[in-house]
Amino acid sequence: MYRKQVRRRRAVLALLIISSFLLLTITFGRSSGGLQDGVSTIFSPLQGVADRALKPARDMVDWFDKTFEARGENERLEEQLAKARREAAAGQVALQENAQLRKLVGLDRDPAIAASAYEPVTARVIARSPTVWHSTVTIDAGSDDDVAVDDPVIAGEGLVGRVSSVQAGSAQVALLSDNSSAVSAKVVPGGVQGSIEPAIGNPEDLILDFINASKDVTRGQTVVTSGWQAQGLGSLFPANIPIGEVTRASILEQEASQQVHVRPFADLANLDLMQVLTGGPK
């Protein structure tokens, strides 16, 4: 009797392990089709209700956590404000000159960033993945709201990620800190181009890679999406969406390149509301 129980237990364990490996093999690198969509469709209303019901409790925990960080954050924000004021003044002058020059060469299009071609859809975060290896959030907007896979997602401060899967009433967003994320970006001013990757485990640090060691990148410069287009191919993200600020650059001597560390403008660890840029060119 006991041996029968042991045999049964081992058989079930073996079956579960084989099933896990089968699922891994079948779904690696691609969607599972209907299963994930079906489960997400069923659970997203429940997650939405849970999110709203638990918001006061979440805010209370955040209040305690933020109190510890407030002092350092305050000093950093004061420096940023002073810098932003200086840049705003210079920006006004540049905009004026730009408008005059465009008139001169006959360009009468709006000089706003290419994101004006998109229809933003505001959505609330209702769930988040529990591990740092897979950094995704679930939002309460889906295909019913014209959200599609690969739509860029921004928060008030800057780029957050892209839509990785969509259901009728919800969608999953792969954040910039997700291990699958890669965004073509450029440093302004200067125009140095590279690819933004996450530093897995640290949502406050992104890596701008593939920068030649001879390029001059300094602390405080802004990194934006490059929005490159070439021969029918193009970046998923429109140009000039702010991503973050350069914090430091380290030279990789063996590779004759440098790794530029970027602090994202969006608080990837504490996202609540975001906008999905729908309707753009694919």
Add this chain to the structure above:
Amino acid sequence: MIVTPRIFARLAVITVVGVVLQLSYFSRVAVFDASPDLLPALVVVLGLLGGSLTGAVVGFSIGLLVDCLTAGTLGASSLVLLGTGYLAGLFRERFDIHSLLVPAVLCMALTLFAEVGFGAVQVMLGIDAPVSVLVIRDMVLKSIYAFFGGWLIYLAVRRILRPALVEEARVRRRRQPRVLGRV
């Protein structure tokens, strides 16, 4: 554990509530820049109370549900959590639990095992991005949170599943026997 249809329903509800609470609440709060991950602790508790088979099945189910809801690669979390639940159940089948500290310590240790396991599975699937050293801090903090969370989860789940548990020796307060008619 004696699994009747009612107990199975309770297990299912515990699983669903646990996953929804984790994804909608615990994953979104951060203390010292790390969010608690209480799903491994929940799997450990169910393994401790139900045995290795229950632990493995519940771990597989919770992992599959999480992968579906976070659009992750199916099977990744299932593999790690079924191993976690099985080990917890195996512990229960070999040793007795004499103190409430044992489930808490086991939750802490097996959560660390699960977090390392998640990382190992991601390495197996391939990681293109650099990995920060802060991942280690995140793992350690999660296991510490699991110590405290696991203790509470153990008390709550044990109460919910009490009808199904094989009679445990309970320490009863000894009272003076009352004799009828005497004040």
